[in-house]
Amino acid sequence: MKTENQRAWWLVAPVVLLVAFNALVPLMTVVNYSVQETFGNNQFFWHGVGWFQDVLNSERFHAALGRQLLFTAIILVIEIPLGVAIALCMPKKGFWASVCLVLMALPLLIPWNVVGAMWNIFALPDIGLLGYALNAAGFDYDYTQQPLSAWFTVILMDVWHWTSLVVLLAYAGLVAIPDAYYQAAKIDGASAWKVFRHIQLPKMNRVLTIAILLRFMDSFMIYTEPFVLTGGGPGNATTFLSIDLVKIALGQFDLGPAAAMSLIYFVITLAVSWLFFTLMTRNEAK
Amino acid sequence: MKRLTWLVPTIYIIFLMLPIYWLVNMSFKTTNEILGGFSPYPVEFTTENYVTILTDPTWYWGYINSLMYVSINTVLSVAVALPAAYAFSRYRFLGDKHLFFWLLTNRMAPPAVFALPFFQLYSAVHLFDTHLAVALAHCLFNIPLAVWILEGFMSGVPKELDETAYVDGYSFPAFFTRIFIPNIGAGVGVAAFFCFMFSWVELLLAKTLTAVEAKPIAATMTRTASTSGYELGLLAAAGCLTIIPGAIVIYFVRNYIAKGFALGRV
Numbered sequence: 001m002k003t004e005n006q007r008a009w010w011l012v013a014p015v016v017l018l019v020a021f022n023a024l025v026p027l028m029t030v031v032n033y034s035v036q037e038t039f040g041n042n043q044f045f046w047h048g049v050g051w052f053q054d055v056l057n058s059e060r061f062h063a064a065l066g067r068q069l070l071f072t073a074i075i076l077v078i079e080i081p082l083g084v085a086i087a088l089c090m091p092k093k094g095f096w097a098s099v100c101l102v103l104m105a106l107p108l109l110i111p112w113n114v115v116g117a118m119w120n121i122f123a124l125p126d127i128g129l130l131g132y133a134l135n136a137a138g139f140d141y142d143y144t145q146q147p148l149s150a151w152f153t154v155i156l157m158d159v160w161h162w163t164s165l166v167v168l169l170a171y172a173g174l175v176a177i178p179d180a181y182y183q184a185a186k187i188d189g190a191s192a193w194k195v196f197r198h199i200q201l202p203k204m205n206r207v208l209t210i211a212i213l214l215r216f217m218d219s220f221m222i223y224t225e226p227f228v229l230t231g232g233g234p235g236n237a238t239t240f241l242s243i244d245l246v247k248i249a250l251g252q253f254d255l256g257p258a259a260a261m262s263l264i265y266f267v268i269t270l271a272v273s274w275l276f277f278t279l280m281t282r283n284e285a286k
Numbered sequence: 287m288k289r290l291t292w293l294v295p296t297i298y299i300i301f302l303m304l305p306i307y308w309l310v311n312m313s314f315k316t317t318n319e320i321l322g323g324f325s326p327y328p329v330e331f332t333t334e335n336y337v338t339i340l341t342d343p344t345w346y347w348g349y350i351n352s353l354m355y356v357s358i359n360t361v362l363s364v365a366v367a368l369p370a371a372y373a374f375s376r377y378r379f380l381g382d383k384h385l386f387f388w389l390l391t392n393r394m395a396p397p398a399v400f401a402l403p404f405f406q407l408y409s410a411v412h413l414f415d416t417h418l419a420v421a422l423a424h425c426l427f428n429i430p431l432a433v434w435i436l437e438g439f440m441s442g443v444p445k446e447l448d449e450t451a452y453v454d455g456y457s458f459p460a461f462f463t464r465i466f467i468p469n470i471g472a473g474v475g476v477a478a479f480f481c482f483m484f485s486w487v488e489l490l491l492a493k494t495l496t497a498v499e500a501k502p503i504a505a506t507m508t509r510t511a512s513t514s515g516y517e518l519g520l521l522a523a524a525g526c527l528t529i530i531p532g533a534i535v536i537y538f539v540r541n542y543i544a545k546g547f548a549l550g551r552v
Contacts, residue, residue: 002378011373012385014366015429022426023392026403089294102540103299106306109532111487113504114525121312121518122305129308132324160302167298168543221396224489228508242398246490249402262399273394277387 033259051260064244072219075158083166104164116228119157147237150230154238169211173204213276220269312522320518335523348503358421360481363428371436389430397490405494415497423491428481439473472542479539
């Protein structure tokens with residue numbers, strides 16, 4: 001049981017100060033821009049909720065949000081089951097388990113723009129292994145020209161980059177299951193599926209929630225990898241929310257709409273993450 | 287059936303290695319050979335790309351800059367996260383749960399949202415284009431993560447340890463540094479690993495907050511790709527070199543990595 005101690009605030013004070021400096025000041029700047037109009041010369045005029053209405057009604061925002069949701073949904077549907085399956089098949093201890101862990105963690109530590117550049121080279125239709133192989137196999141594949149190829153490449157890249165995170169989490173959940181559970185299942189003559197459904201899956205519940213939460217947040221913010229790979233193209237085919245936002249804010253310098261869009265974007269991420277977080281802490285309380 | 291399970295991780299690892307292999311392959315080719323056509327291994331083997339990077343200061347300073355701000359960030363994040371995580375794991379205080387969620391929300395904020403305000407903020411405090419600026423900015427998402435991981439590890443340490451130490455007459459700082467932190471050594475390692483990882487791979491903020499003096503290797507790479515034509519070999523070699531620090535760090539934490547990914551909560 002935790003004891004009540006208000007002096008604990010002193011222990012968290014440095015963290016609060018550092019994070020607040022980084023979070024509150026920029027957030028207030030964004031809020032400030034989102035309600036003002038500027039015609040240059042650093043002169044700002046009150047614009048109310050106009051920018052929010054513009055963004056919420058704009059086709060462009062709807063399209064980017066739609067692409068973002070589709071992308072996040074696809075990669076969650078692929079990466080979570082795939083990661084669990086790989087973790088189930090992995091050796092549980094010993095030398096080979098370490099080898100698997102080290103090799104699988106490698107993509108996670110490659111800078112994101114290098115991931116993009118690597119896949120850019122890997123998927124080039126003429127000199128890249130993937131592009132060359134696909135074209136040789138009779139597919140008409142060119143990610144710089146065809147939206148479908150571009151989507152395929154971006155999704156494959158994300159699966160390559162992040163499935164290991166799900167594997168490592170699921171693996172951590174699996175090795176924490178005591179042997180006694182398996183022995184009991186063996187005595188009862190339970191099938192592999194029943195062991196998975198009634199022992200392994202419930203025991204992985206918590207780590208899988210973390211996996212889904214992290215994968216949701218990070219895929220929803222994805223910027224660097226698709227930006228380096230396709231630049232958001234061809235056309236706007238792979239322009240996800242962050243790419244669109246940076247285009248508006250730093251490319252066109254439309255501060256008002258960009259700020260309004262930032263806040264709407266942040267609120268969506270926050271709402272979904274809050275949902276996961278509540279689910280997770282409720283599970284922990286049980 | 288049971289014998290074939292090793293195939294699944296094997297195929298997956300081959301899939302993971304293919305793009306890396308291709309990058310390494312490209313890095314040992316001459317530009318002529320790359321543009322000349324498809325070849326699965328370098329025919330005219332050359333180390334010229336690596337020589338260029340390791341002898342040109344604009345290139346190798348990129349690595350030094352990156353490693354500098356990543357180190358500052360890792361030390362800073364873990365140092366301030368330790369006492370905070372202790373507070374969250376041991377005490378109840380006014381607004382603790384809200385504070386914890388607020389910290390986490392910063393891990394959820396898309397960096398794209400903060401790029402422009404960050405630029406203005408760090409320009410205003412005269413830190414623009416310094417290593418400290420990037421290190422501080424990365425605290426935004428690394429501190430919450432470090433607190434979260436450390437809190438998980440600390441909650442696994444029985445409270446009796448604290449009580450015994452206080453009975454023995456230890457003051458809080460002495461107990462914390464001499465007894466408690468050594469007890470969660472693995473947790474500190476994992477937290478440091480994660481801070482290193484997310485600071486090392488992030489580019490958007492690092493690029494926004496630097497110009498010349500503290501420019502990270504990732505930004506050097508993007509500039510090369512766009513200005514001097516299409517020097518794929520050079521780009522590939524630079525990419526290969528960015529993988530090495532990560533590989534070294536993974537090797538050291540290989541036994542704790544899985545637990546760390548579960549944020550100590552297994």
